[in-house]
Amino acid sequence: MRDPEEELSQLQSSGLLRHLRRIESPQGIRVKLSGVGECLNFSSNDYLGLSTDDSLKSLYQKHIGHYGVGSGASRLVCGTMAVHLELEEKLAALKHTGAALTFTSGFATATGVLPALCGKDDFLILDKLCHASLIDGARLSEATLRVFPHNDLDRLQSHLEWASERVGAGGRILVVTESVFSMDGDLAPLDEICDLKERYRALLLVDEAHAFGVLGPGGRGLGAEPGVEGRIDLQMGTFSKAVGLSGGYLCASRSIVDLLINRARSFIYTTAPPPALAATLRDALDLVCGPRGDALRDDLRRNRETFSADSTSAIHPVIIGDNEAALAASARLLTLGFLVPAIRFPTVPKGSARLRVTLSAAHHFEEILSLKSALAQLASTR
Numbered sequence: 001m002r003d004p005e006e007e008l009s010q011l012q013s014s015g016l017l018r019h020l021r022r023i024e025s026p027q028g029i030r031v032k033l034s035g036v037g038e039c040l041n042f043s044s045n046d047y048l049g050l051s052t053d054d055s056l057k058s059l060y061q062k063h064i065g066h067y068g069v070g071s072g073a074s075r076l077v078c079g080t081m082a083v084h085l086e087l088e089e090k091l092a093a094l095k096h097t098g099a100a101l102t103f104t105s106g107f108a109t110a111t112g113v114l115p116a117l118c119g120k121d122d123f124l125i126l127d128k129l130c131h132a133s134l135i136d137g138a139r140l141s142e143a144t145l146r147v148f149p150h151n152d153l154d155r156l157q158s159h160l161e162w163a164s165e166r167v168g169a170g171g172r173i174l175v176v177t178e179s180v181f182s183m184d185g186d187l188a189p190l191d192e193i194c195d196l197k198e199r200y201r202a203l204l205l206v207d208e209a210h211a212f213g214v215l216g217p218g219g220r221g222l223g224a225e226p227g228v229e230g231r232i233d234l235q236m237g238t239f240s241k242a243v244g245l246s247g248g249y250l251c252a253s254r255s256i257v258d259l260l261i262n263r264a265r266s267f268i269y270t271t272a273p274p275p276a277l278a279a280t281l282r283d284a285l286d287l288v289c290g291p292r293g294d295a296l297r298d299d300l301r302r303n304r305e306t307f308s309a310d311s312t313s314a315i316h317p318v319i320i321g322d323n324e325a326a327l328a329a330s331a332r333l334l335t336l337g338f339l340v341p342a343i344r345f346p347t348v349p350k351g352s353a354r355l356r357v358t359l360s361a362a363h364h365f366e367e368i369l370s371l372k373s374a375l376a377q378l379a380s381t382r
């Protein structure tokens with residue numbers, strides 16, 4: 001039988017062993033790291049700084065006072081409370097879709113939605129850099145899978161052509177991509193992807209995990225941009241990043257959402273999110289997609305421009321290549337007081353280990369400048 005110790009030492013020798021970092025303070029721009037002390041956090045997805053926002057904290061406390069702390073059952077048993085439906089109605093209204101469904105996480109959304117919509121008669125076509133949750137959802141589906149090189153429209157088209165020649169009358173072709181890619185921070189050409197999926201009568205799912213609350217009109221994601229709005233069949237995302245709380249969502253037509261309620265196993269066979277969380281999310285959407293959100297997005301945009309003239313999102317990779325070198329760079333930054341994670345295989349392709357800098361609306365101008373000079377110093381000594 002395989003010895004787990006041996007597997008761990010193999011991970012260690014290839015520079016791929018991972019450890020949990022222990023944070024002693026609440027989340028924020030400054031966190032207290034166990035054994036290190038206070039450092040500046042450039043690794044969180046809390047893009048608007050809302051995870052510790054005073055107004056959301058007091059709303060959450062108020063809702064806990066009313067609803068308590070748990071939900072008691074799954075959504076289909078007796079766990080669906082008015083607030084879950086209010087949250088979903090608000091989200092559908094914001095996204096201009098017929099309906100919306102919420103899940104316990106973005107991961108659960110992806111692994112529930114793809115197998116619920118696609119089976120062995122169907123075709124799933126994914127961007128090569130899609131998030132692990134989408135890949136796992138695709139694998140669970142038993143559909144025929146095709147992967148196109150990142151943002152490669154010619155290859156997407158040839159896969160669509162290939163699938164459309166094979167799909168039966170009752171079959172389905174679903175294209176899956178992200179609007180902002182999680183490890184590169186670049187954007188998908190959604191307009192052209194919509195043109196292609198329409199030409200081949202395929203459906204399109206776009207994961208907006210890193211865009212919702214950050215980009216697009218009113219922070220509603222890149223699926224809300226003119227030219228694309230109304231054309232994306234399934235808009236997926238998470239409340240765990242810019243919205244500052246947790247949970248996942250899927251916005252689509254009423255019939256797709258009703259089908260998911262009947263078939264998505266990660267929705268059906270899990271306890272409903274606590275109602276106090278759903279109520280806080282409902283309130284948080286007003287904040288994120290309203291004037292306060294706009295002001296925070298302005299702060300974030302200024303910070304992005306300070307960091308890089310060609311910033312496209314809040315995510316800025318610094319590609320290093322080698323695993324050990326990326327780890328060493330991250331460790332060096334930590335000694336200078338900056339928490340910037342090294343990202344390695346299998347999160348990113350082999351040979352493209354990197355530092356992943358994420359910016360928040362809550363960073364200060366000087367903090368970003370000091371990180372930039374530390375990175376420049378690092379590059380010159382490497």
Ligand SMILES: *Cc1c(COP(=O)(O)O)cnc(C)c1O
Binds near residue numbers: 131133248
């Ligand atoms: C973070 C992320 C998810 C998962 O969302 P959680 O709510 O954290 O489970 C899904 N897709 C992408 C692209 C992500 O970056």
